[in-house]
Amino acid sequence: MVKVMAVIAVYSSKGGVGKTTIATNLGWCSAQLAARRTLLWDLDPADGAGFMFALEAQRKRQARSLFAGDIPAATLIQPSSYAGLDLLPADSSLRELDSMLLRMGQRHRIAMLSKQLARSYDRLILDCPLVLNELSAQVMRAATLVIVPLPPSPLSARALDHVVEEIRRHTTRPPPILPVYSMVDRRRSLHLEALAANPAWPAIPMVSSLEQCAVQRRPIGTFAPRTPAALAFGRLWEGIERKLAQITATPAPG
Numbered sequence: 001m002v003k004v005m006a007v008i009a010v011y012s013s014k015g016g017v018g019k020t021t022i023a024t025n026l027g028w029c030s031a032q033l034a035a036r037r038t039l040l041w042d043l044d045p046a047d048g049a050g051f052m053f054a055l056e057a058q059r060k061r062q063a064r065s066l067f068a069g070d071i072p073a074a075t076l077i078q079p080s081s082y083a084g085l086d087l088l089p090a091d092s093s094l095r096e097l098d099s100m101l102l103r104m105g106q107r108h109r110i111a112m113l114s115k116q117l118a119r120s121y122d123r124l125i126l127d128c129p130l131v132l133n134e135l136s137a138q139v140m141r142a143a144t145l146v147i148v149p150l151p152p153s154p155l156s157a158r159a160l161d162h163v164v165e166e167i168r169r170h171t172t173r174p175p176p177i178l179p180v181y182s183m184v185d186r187r188r189s190l191h192l193e194a195l196a197a198n199p200a201w202p203a204i205p206m207v208s209s210l211e212q213c214a215v216q217r218r219p220i221g222t223f224a225p226r227t228p229a230a231l232a233f234g235r236l237w238e239g240i241e242r243k244l245a246q247i248t249a250t251p252a253p254g
């Protein structure tokens with residue numbers, strides 16, 4: 001079987017819905033459970049992914065220079081403490097990334113960079129900022145699959161429609177979307193209703209061990225591997241791999 005690189009964007013137009021928690025834990029699952037050479041690429045100037053993996057904060061504000069082509073990715077990429085998982089961390093210079101991409105006028109800049117990174121990685125996982133703009137449009141053009149974290153509420157379907165609409169507006173060939181319920185509390189009837197409305201959507205439970213990821217600065221699989229939340233991430237990753245296999249089953253031209 002030919003190995004094909006995949007770009008997995010974790011994206012929502014809403015803040016605080018679990019994007020960074022999902023992106024970082026999926027990065028670990030990809031590298032450690034599936035033995036994929038994985039790069040977690042943080043596009044959010046808040047640098048949540050770097051924090052979650054206990055990387056030193058970047059002193060030089062260089063992240064933006066990668067997009068301008070001024071420095072190679074290798075200058076910025078850092079190994080994590082886990083085999084197979086590297087990070088391309090963010091810093092505050094990414095606050096100006098959106099306007100810079102617009103000025104550059106290269107609509108596929110992130111897709112081009114992803115192709116270059118594909119020489120060294122099987123899976124790129126993008127932790128995206130929440131704004132809908134040139135940056136998110138470029139992410140959608142680069143993505144093989146878009147994960148949309150949704151807190152379970154009857155409003156989730158509407159939030160998802162919103163993302164779908166935005167993606168359609170920005171791409172000629174919209175990438176497939178996988179909605180994921182991100183903070184599920186099965187004691188709440190509203191959450192159960194939301195789950196029943198979309199039984200095929202994967203679900204990650206709302207548990208303190210996932211909050212602990214940001215305290216311990218480690219993915220859940222490293223400190224609570226047999227818990228329902230860690231197992232839910234393992235299943236989510238398997239589902240993603242199955243989806244990627246379907247998507248990439250169509251042979252590329254040439």
Ligand SMILES: Nc1ncnc2c1ncn2[C@@H]1O[C@H](COP(=O)(O)OP(=O)(O)OP(=O)(O)O)[C@@H](O)[C@H]1O
Pocket residue numbers: 014015016017018019020021022044048129130182183184204205206207208210211212214
């Ligand atoms: N399943 C969960 N159970 C418990 N807490 C969670 C869960 N998912 C996320 N959290 C917590 O919710 C908060 C927001 O999560 P996170 O930072 O992953 O969201 P985000 O969408 O990346 O936010 P932002 O838009 O600010 O980047 C964090 O404190 C995180 O620890």
Ligand SMILES: [Mg+2]
Pocket residue numbers: 019020021044048127
């Ligand atoms: Mg985040």
